[in-house]
Amino acid sequence: MKLKIYDDIYLNTEFENLSQKGIHKGCSGIILDIKADECFVRFRNHLNRGDYACININSKFLDFDEHQPKEHYPAWEHFKATGDLEKDSFKPQKFFEYDCVELAVEKDKYAKFGVHKGAKGAIMEDFCIDSEYYVIFTDYNTGYDIADIAVHEDDLILVKK
Amino acid sequence: MSLFEKIVLPIGTKPKSGWIKWYHSGIPDEEGEKRKQAQDDAKILKHCENCTALSGCYFSAKNMPLYPLHPHCDCLVFSISKQISKVVATCALEKFTDYIFGEKYQNNGKTRLFKELGFTVKDSNYLKSELERQAKQKYLNGDYILGHLNKYGQRITIDIKLKSPLKNDIILKTGWMIRTLGCLTCNTPLGDR
Numbered sequence: 513m514k515l516k517i518y519d520d521i522y523l524n525t526e527f528e529n530l531s532q533k534g535i536h537k538g539c540s541g542i543i544l545d546i547k548a549d550e551c552f553v554r555f556r557n558h559l560n561r562g563d564y565a566c567i568n569i570n571s572k573f574l575d576f577d578e579h580q581p582k583e584h585y586p587a588w589e590h591f592k593a594t595g596d597l598e599k600d601s602f603k604p605q606k607f608f609e610y611d612c613v614e615l616a617v618e619k620d621k622y623a624k625f626g627v628h629k630g631a632k633g634a635i636m637e638d639f640c641i642d643s644e645y646y647v648i649f650t651d652y653n654t655g656y657d658i659a660d661i662a663v664h665e666d667d668l669i670l671v672k673k
Numbered sequence: 674m675s676l677f678e679k680i681v682l683p684i685g686t687k688p689k690s691g692w693i694k695w696y697h698s699g700i701p702d703e704e705g706e707k708r709k710q711a712q713d714d715a716k717i718l719k720h721c722e723n724c725t726a727l728s729g730c731y732f733s734a735k736n737m738p739l740y741p742l743h744p745h746c747d748c749l750v751f752s753i754s755k756q757i758s759k760v761v762a763t764c765a766l767e768k769f770t771d772y773i774f775g776e777k778y779q780n781n782g783k784t785r786l787f788k789e790l791g792f793t794v795k796d797s798n799y800l801k802s803e804l805e806r807q808a809k810q811k812y813l814n815g816d817y818i819l820g821h822l823n824k825y826g827q828r829i830t831i832d833i834k835l836k837s838p839l840k841n842d843i844i845l846k847t848g849w850m851i852r853t854l855g856c857l858t859c860n861t862p863l864g865d866r
């Protein structure tokens with residue numbers, strides 16, 4: 513089947529150089545451009561929703577999934593015009609489910625939930641969104657929770673794996 | 674869509690009874706790769722991430738998120754015509770073995786609270802199944818408290834009654850995430866006081 517621009521695809525082969533960028537066999541993406549048999553693909557990072565990597569790859573290594581609806585075209589055109597198309601690897605996953613973490617900064621967006629610098633909590637999902645992790649913070653004196661909120665990875669330090 | 678009468682409630686209308694299904698176009702109901710992909714693209718396609726997180730979730734009409742969620746919200750709410758039956762509440766065993774009684778959380782106060790009630794890590798299987806059993810029933814009864822909603826989803830709190838080996842009956846305030854099609858997953862077996 514001939515692939516087209518804005519087809520959703522899956523990577524059908526494991527490559528050493530791509531795996532180092534976090535992109536593995538089975539990874540989904542969308543074709544942003546095609547020149548001859550070379551596809552320019554935006555792969556999705558399922559461990560960090562919103563993160564992506566743009567790669568040139570031969571179409572024989574891609575399996576067709578489905579075509580994006582026409583009404584989505586303008587949004588993808590906008591991404592092609594304004595997005596960072598040089599970004600060619602996924603962000604490494606910094607934390608994992610049940611990791612014990614500590615809030616390293618004092619910020620209003622966390623303080624409004626009662627979570628202040630030094631608060632400790634647990635990572636409670638096996639993925640993150642926009643590099644923000646879902647964390648349950650606990651008052652260590654009482655054992656009860658302060659809040660469960662999304663916290664950016666740069667604002668967290670690992671206490672115990 | 675077979676479970677549902679195609680009664681789309683006008684925006685701003687709140688059904689008085691029964692169950693509703695939240696719906697955002699383009700987001701598959703089934704948890705899995707397809708849903709993840711659609712949610713991945715949500716930001717590019719300028720969809721509200723909170724709305725896409727709610728899509729496919731069931732709520733008791735008397736206990737549902739604000740509808741519409743925001744100005745220009747293009748979500749729909751369907752009235753469910755039949756009694757929902759496929760409710761599944763899941764509490765990972767690790768919530769007890771790796772968290773409540775987990776070694777790295779020995780000092781966070783939760784282990785102590787459970788030990789005061791007479792529970793140890795050996796009770797993990799019992800606690801897991803009791804949380805799942807009661808959460809399922811309470812959710813079916815609409816007996817939950819709506820909590821925080823963000824791009825991860827809608828949290829609810831469910832009171833779980835336990836027979837403590839050392840004390841009288843106790844109530845645990847447990848935290849759950851509403852997943853799609855009648856599923857719930859436990860975030861924490863002990864949240865609030």
Ligand SMILES: [Zn+2]
Pocket residue numbers: 697721724742743746747748
């Ligand atoms: Zn909406």
